[in-house]
Amino acid sequence: MASEMEGTPKETEGYQIKVAPLAYVKVLLASLQYSAKEGDTNPSEKITGIFTGSRVGKELKIANFYYLRNLGDKDFDIANFPEILGQMEKLQLQLQKRKDPEECEIIGWVASINATDLTPAPIHLKTQYFLQAEVAENMVGALFAPALLEESHGLAFFHLRGDYRYVTEFSPVVTSEYMLATIGDSESIFDLLIEVNERFHYKDRKLLLPPLGGM
Amino acid sequence: MVKAIITGNSYMKILSHVLRFWGTSLPPKDRQASYGLLVGRYENDQILIHDVEPIMHNPADDLLFEDSFMQTYSDVNGVKAQVESQDRVIGWYRTVLSGGLKFSARDIRNQVKFQSLDPNASALLFDPAALEGSLGFSIFRLHGTRFFSAMSEFGKVPWEVKDFEDADIDSIVRFFRDVTKAFKSGKHFIEEFQEGDIPAAEEEIK
Numbered sequence: 001m002a003s004e005m006e007g008t009p010k011e012t013e014g015y016q017i018k019v020a021p022l023a024y025v026k027v028l029l030a031s032l033q034y035s036a037k038e039g040d041t042n043p044s045e046k047i048t049g050i051f052t053g054s055r056v057g058k059e060l061k062i063a064n065f066y067y068l069r070n071l072g073d074k075d076f077d078i079a080n081f082p083e084i085l086g087q088m089e090k091l092q093l094q095l096q097k098r099k100d101p102e103e104c105e106i107i108g109w110v111a112s113i114n115a116t117d118l119t120p121a122p123i124h125l126k127t128q129y130f131l132q133a134e135v136a137e138n139m140v141g142a143l144f145a146p147a148l149l150e151e152s153h154g155l156a157f158f159h160l161r162g163d164y165r166y167v168t169e170f171s172p173v174v175t176s177e178y179m180l181a182t183i184g185d186s187e188s189i190f191d192l193l194i195e196v197n198e199r200f201h202y203k204d205r206k207l208l209l210p211p212l213g214g215m
Numbered sequence: 216m217v218k219a220i221i222t223g224n225s226y227m228k229i230l231s232h233v234l235r236f237w238g239t240s241l242p243p244k245d246r247q248a249s250y251g252l253l254v255g256r257y258e259n260d261q262i263l264i265h266d267v268e269p270i271m272h273n274p275a276d277d278l279l280f281e282d283s284f285m286q287t288y289s290d291v292n293g294v295k296a297q298v299e300s301q302d303r304v305i306g307w308y309r310t311v312l313s314g315g316l317k318f319s320a321r322d323i324r325n326q327v328k329f330q331s332l333d334p335n336a337s338a339l340l341f342d343p344a345a346l347e348g349s350l351g352f353s354i355f356r357l358h359g360t361r362f363f364s365a366m367s368e369f370g371k372v373p374w375e376v377k378d379f380e381d382a383d384i385d386s387i388v389r390f391f392r393d394v395t396k397a398f399k400s401g402k403h404f405i406e407e408f409q410e411g412d413i414p415a416a417e418e419e420i421k
Contacts, residue, residue: 021384025391032395040399149392180388186223186379187350189387193227194234194346196394200404202238208398 014176015060015140017157020184022192023051023065024153029196029209030067031112031146041146046071048081048111049211050088051142052095052103053183060140060176063103063184065110066091067211076111078127087212088135102184108140108157116147118156120173125160129169132160137167140176153180219262219337219354219374224386225253226350226376229341231405232269233310237343246312248276249341250284251407252291253306257335262354262372265302269407276312280325287408288332308339308352316342316353318369323357330356330363337372350376 027049034043047070053063068087078084092106109131111124120128120143128141140159148154157178160171196208229251236247250273254266268291270284278284288304295302307329309322318326322338329336341352354374357367379387397404 021379021387025388028388028391029395032392033398035395035399037399153388180381180384182379182381182384186376189223189379190226190230190350193230197231197234198238198240200394200398201235202240205398208395 013058014159014174015055015058015157017060017062017140017176017178018181018183019051019062019155019178020053020064021180021182022184022188023053023062024155024180025189026065026067026192026209027110027112027144027155030065030211031144033208034070035146041149042114043112043146044073044114046073046075046112046114047211048076048084048109050091050109051107051140052091052105053107054102054104055107055138060107061102061183062107064188067209069211071111073114075113075121075123076109076127077123078130085135091212106136106139108142108159110142110144110155112144112146114147115145118143118145118148118154120158122169125173126169128158128160129167129171132167217260217262217356217372219264219372221264221374221376222266223377223379223383224390225255225264225267227387227390228267228269228405229308229339229352232267232407233341233343235403235405236272237310237312243313247272247274248278248310248312250278250309251307252287252304253308253337253339254291254295254302255305256302257305262305262335262337264305267308268304269405271407276310277319277321278309278325279321280307280328285328288329291408303333305333305335306337306339306354308341311340311342311344316340316345318355320365322355323365323367323369326355326357326369327363327365327367334360334363 030047034045049065049067051062051065053061068084095104131139140157142157145154157176158173160167161174162171232249232251236249250271251267251269253264255264270287291304326338337354337356339352339354345351354372355369356372357363357369394404
């Protein structure tokens with residue numbers, strides 16, 4: 001008879017993650033708008049934001065991305081940006097009100113890194129531990145490396161294994177497979193393009209995708 | 216019944232060309248009309264718009280197509296033939312600056328030129344003011360099969376913008392990467408026909 005002892009890790013493998021093009025191109029816009037020059041894939045400023053979507057068991061569908069903060073030259077450490085927790089809470093309430101089954105909850109966070117290695121650094125693990133332990137056990141973290149764009153989409157997803165009572169920042173890291181897939185409607189991409197065009201041509205041209213709640 | 220099917224990428228290109236010269240925050244007197252060509256093919260009763268070629272812009276939206284505009288028709292077809300594509304110019308588009316999606320007398324005169332060359336050609340009018348709540352365009356064609364004139368009757372062609380498929384993802388990503396590149400370089404991310412070309416003589420001087 002199969003049994004499970006207290007404290008036995010519940011999760012032994014990663015999620016299967018589908019990322020909508022809308023969410024991915026918003027990450028691209030948020031990050032690459034800080035490139036120093038045309039075609040530069042090593043922007044000096046890093047960003048972080050939230051992936052939203054839906055989940056059924058191990059299958060996560062990321063429908064959208066909300067750009068939250070420009071991190072400057074720092075890596076994402078939630079301890080330095082406690083206001084992000086409030087933004088997450090607000091976003092979660094908005095999603096609940098909207099009742100869109102494709103985008104009904106926060107799936108996780110993503111931060112850009114200035115490296116070609118997508119292995120989470122200790123600071124990312126600390127952030128992930130905090131969010132899994134304090135906000136939602138099933139939240140995933142993601143890193144986006146613009147420097148890898150010539151060869152891949154430059155994304156990697158991870159979370160910490162274990163029951164939330166036992167997860168620590170030293171818990172084993174589980175990575176997840178992902179693919180870009182056409183979930184969501186085409187019109188959301190067109191709406192984004194309309195917004196971007198307006199900012200590109202007629203606003204102050206400072207940003208293509210400003211962070212939620214302004215600078 | 217004839218129906219036009221437009222790829223999502225073609226729609227994004229038209230949208231970007233139109234919005235390059237028309238913004239909600241731009242005073243109406245500064246808005247300009249974009250003109251371009253529809254590229255694709257016909258299959259059974261379907262008009263398949265696979266691509267568009269942005270050609271030019273004009274302060275007013277009542278441009279009468281002259282030889283120079285019609286020359287681009289041949290030029291674009293020449294380029295398509297060179298790369299052995301089965302696609303050809305199958306119509307044109309323009310921005311509506313005011314008055315809504317009405318096929319004007321000037322549009323009919325322009326359309327006569329197109330349908331005299333290709334009886335199946337169509338015209339797409341794009342009204343950015345109608346973007347809230349719709350995709351902002353209608354497609355028109357003169358009735359009949361030959362001998363088109365300014366007196367020809369015309370009608371709307373039903374259309375559908377094809378949903379993105381997984382095979383389109385790379386082109387969507389490329390499109391938005393080009394946007395970020397243009398943002399940094401100060402260039403436009405949608406350029407008009409031969410806009411970026413440098414005449415040979417100038418290039419030699421450089």
